[in-house]
Amino acid sequence: MTLRTLVTGISIATLLGFTMPLVTSAEPQASYGLDDHDKVVRKMSSAKSLYMLKCSGCHRVDGKGAPTAGIPPFPGFIAPLARNPDGRVYIAHVPGIVGSRLSNEQLADVLNYVIDEWAGEDASDTPRFTVEELAELRQVPVTNIVEYRRDVVNQLIESGDPVADYPWP
Amino acid sequence: MLKVIERIQSALTGLVENTARRSARQFGRRSALAKMGGVMVGGAAFSALPFDRAWGATPSAGDGTYDDKSCDYWRYCALDGFLCTTSGGSKSSCPVGAEASLVSWVGTCHNPGDNRDYLISYYDCCGKTAFSGAQFCLRSEGERPAYSMGLHNDINWCMSNANKGYHCTVALVVGVAE
Numbered sequence: 001m002t003l004r005t006l007v008t009g010i011s012i013a014t015l016l017g018f019t020m021p022l023v024t025s026a027e028p029q030a031s032y033g034l035d036d037h038d039k040v041v042r043k044m045s046s047a048k049s050l051y052m053l054k055c056s057g058c059h060r061v062d063g064k065g066a067p068t069a070g071i072p073p074f075p076g077f078i079a080p081l082a083r084n085p086d087g088r089v090y091i092a093h094v095p096g097i098v099g100s101r102l103s104n105e106q107l108a109d110v111l112n113y114v115i116d117e118w119a120g121e122d123a124s125d126t127p128r129f130t131v132e133e134l135a136e137l138r139q140v141p142v143t144n145i146v147e148y149r150r151d152v153v154n155q156l157i158e159s160g161d162p163v164a165d166y167p168w169p
Numbered sequence: 170m171l172k173v174i175e176r177i178q179s180a181l182t183g184l185v186e187n188t189a190r191r192s193a194r195q196f197g198r199r200s201a202l203a204k205m206g207g208v209m210v211g212g213a214a215f216s217a218l219p220f221d222r223a224w225g226a227t228p229s230a231g232d233g234t235y236d237d238k239s240c241d242y243w244r245y246c247a248l249d250g251f252l253c254t255t256s257g258g259s260k261s262s263c264p265v266g267a268e269a270s271l272v273s274w275v276g277t278c279h280n281p282g283d284n285r286d287y288l289i290s291y292y293d294c295c296g297k298t299a300f301s302g303a304q305f306c307l308r309s310e311g312e313r314p315a316y317s318m319g320l321h322n323d324i325n326w327c328m329s330n331a332n333k334g335y336h337c338t339v340a341l342v343v344g345v346a347e
Contacts, residue, residue: 037311040277040286046347052288053346057275061343066271069329099320 044106047113054100055110063118072164074114079122080161082115086152088129092137093145104131104138234281240306242340244289247276247310249322250338251303253294260340263294267336270295270326276311277346286346292339293325296332303337 044050052061058071065071081087091097097107108129119126142148146168156163233239237260238252244260245252257264270293277286313320327333 036279037277040279040346041311044346049288049344049347052290052344053275053277056273056343057290058272060271066329069272071272071329101320 041102045109047109050102050106050110051113054102055096055114058096063114067165068167070167072166074118075120076162077164078114079119079126080156080159081152082119082126083122084152084155084159084161086148086155088133089137089140089142090145090149090152092134092140093142093148095145097138104134108134238304240304240308243280243282244278244287244340244342245306246278246308247274247289247312247322248291248338248340249274249307249309249312250291250293250335251299251305253337253339255302255304256294256300256337258294258337258339263292263339264297264336267294267297268330268332269293269339271329272326274322274324274326275343276322278310287342288344288346290341290343291322291326292341293327294336294339295327295330296334297336298334299336 041053044053058069059065059074060071063074065073067073082091091111097111100107102110108131111134112128115123115126115128149166153163153166233241234243236242237244238254240248240252242260252260253262253264254260258267263269273290273292275288275290278289279286309322311320312322325333325335327335
């Protein structure tokens with residue numbers, strides 16, 4: 001038996017040792033754990049609460065973001081972005097959306113909340129997201145979000161729309 | 170000029186990607202697995218030692234649910250860091266000389282007092298060296314591992330500020346999880 005085989009064997013034994021108790025002990029946990037947290041989030045339906053939980057950490061409560069840290073502000077910029085078809089694809093692929101683990105229903109509500117709150121006087125001309133549209137947008141393959149954003153920004157500049165400052169060109 | 174910069178960027182992206190792919194081919198998953206195996210054996214031996222894994226966290230024998238200097242305080246359920254209540258601040262304000270981070274981590278905590286779930290925003294206090302006597306807590310309930318970046322809290326939220334030094338963390342109630 002080579003050293004490597006021995007090490008691998010012990011690793012597998014260790015892995016089993018760690019995972020088996022997790023598999024076999026089905027007793028309910030007294031503490032408030034991950035499952036409970038997931039249940040709370042799954043049941044949440046208030047767009048404002050969902051925004052607070054999943055977006056406000058970076059985009060901040062007032063939607064002004066932290067431009068120097070790479071989080072663009074919503075006021076003045078979200079309406080033109082949401083009126084551009086590729087901008088809508090971009091919105092459906094920002095890290096906060098992709099990594100949120102919210103349902104499409106919850107995500108559509110949150111995005112519409114952002115438009116309601118920060119599109120300002122352009123709000124009435126800005127199309128809202130439906131669950132069906134969002135599901136389709138999320139299927140569009142976007143492999144490089146920064147590169148994709150660059151294309152959208154160029155389109156907005158060409159159409160004379162305002163573009164938020166962004167540290168990654 | 171912009172076109173040139175774009176071309177350079179795209180070339181750089183390609184270069185990094187190619188290098189990553191090449192190294193992935195050269196140093197296969199198997200060698201990584203073998204190394205991880207070694208680490209796991211070490212880890213197993215380490216966790217068997219009489220070792221304070223709570224990093225000095227308050228033992229949970231006493232009920233700290235309503236003690237804001239204890240890691241068990243209900244609002245701290247998703248906190249990872251030093252308590253500002255033990256660093257000269259309070260549970261909702263930074264100590265003198267430290268400023269709140271621009272960005273923060275938000276989680277939900279269950280308050281057994283009224284049986285409701287609240288949204289808690291954990292702001293880091295920045296621009297001051299951490300106090301060595303401060304209570305360290307690591308609960309981070311509801312977070313996910315680093316490969317799920319958007320749901321990961323092992324991050325210095327002071328990175329968004331001009332002063333990036335981490336001091337301690339406060340826990341603000343920002344709403345009800347409804």
